[in-house]
Amino acid sequence: MLICRSVADCRAAIADVRAKGQIIGMVPTMGFLHEGHMRLVATAQDNADAVVVSIFVNPSQFGDASDLDAYPRNEARDLAMLKDAGVALVFMPDVETMYPAGDETIVETTRMANMLHGLVRPGHFRGVATVVTRLFNIVTPDVAAFGEKDYQQLQIIKRMVADLHMPLTIIGAPTVREADGLAMSSRNVRLSPQDRAAASVISRALTAAETAASGATVDDLHGLISDTISTEPRASLKGLDIVEAETLNAIDGPLQGPTAIMISVAFGDILLIDQRVVTP
Known part of the structure; x- marks a missing residue:
């Protein structure tokens, strides 16, 4: 090499x-x-x-x-x-x-x-x-x-x-994940043990949205993800975007095709991101 x-x-x-x-x-x-x-x-x-x-x-x-x-x-x-x-x-x-x-x-x-x-x-x-x-x-x-x-x-x-x-x-x-679903990132090592345990809420929120995607509206998924993140007091939701998967254009109402859900969550001063592409 x-x-x-x-x-x-x-x-x-x-x-x-x-x-x-x-x-x-x-x-x-x-x-x-x-x-x-x-x-x-x-x-x-x-x-x-x-x-x-x-x-x-x-x-x-x-x-x-x-x-x-x-x-x-x-x-x-x-x-x-x-x-x-x-x-x-x-x-x-x-x-x-x-x-x-x-x-x-x-x-x-x-x-x-x-x-x-x-x-x-x-x-x-x-x-x-x-x-x-x-x-x-x-x-x-x-x-x-x-x-x-x-x-x-x-x-x-x-x-x-x-x-x-x-x-x-x-x-x-494809995203590579830890055993608890947290997306692998070089930033993960900077999390305190308590924040590292709490960070699995990100993948739980995305999985819940993926499960609910069929027949759901953008507002439904926004509410579901926000509510899930709010169950973890150490997590602060900084960004949540639900957009067309290829163009990143904004969408409204029921999901019509491949949709990207992108999320940014802070644990103290460490910002983690994750995503899921869902098809209704």
């Missing part, structure tokens, strides 16, 4: 892979890997000959500097996991590499980035789109895998790739 920290070294390694006629898959991450990330690696491996994983804690998608500082990191553990998984190359740039002096270019989906969860974390998706575009330009993958847990992010990346005519395919991978 090669480890590259500069753009030049990464591009040289990619050129060697291209010379062999291999299809390149990519999994962009911020590190502190867990089983959810490894499922993304497996998904990319199923669709490519060689997989590149990037590890970069992207400052432009954090609105709060303290949240950025607190983001967990474990480089040695991450590299061991990726080596065991058979990853071909790991790209680990520093901030100065990704955002060089004088940098002023951003990438943004103007509608999708400024709605739904984007209202909870202003500027977050602009930071995501900008760094992912830069990573794609460096690695030039043929396919890239993203998790469905970050559902709005997945749809934004798909829209960005289509709008900018990027020559790659985006693949969404």
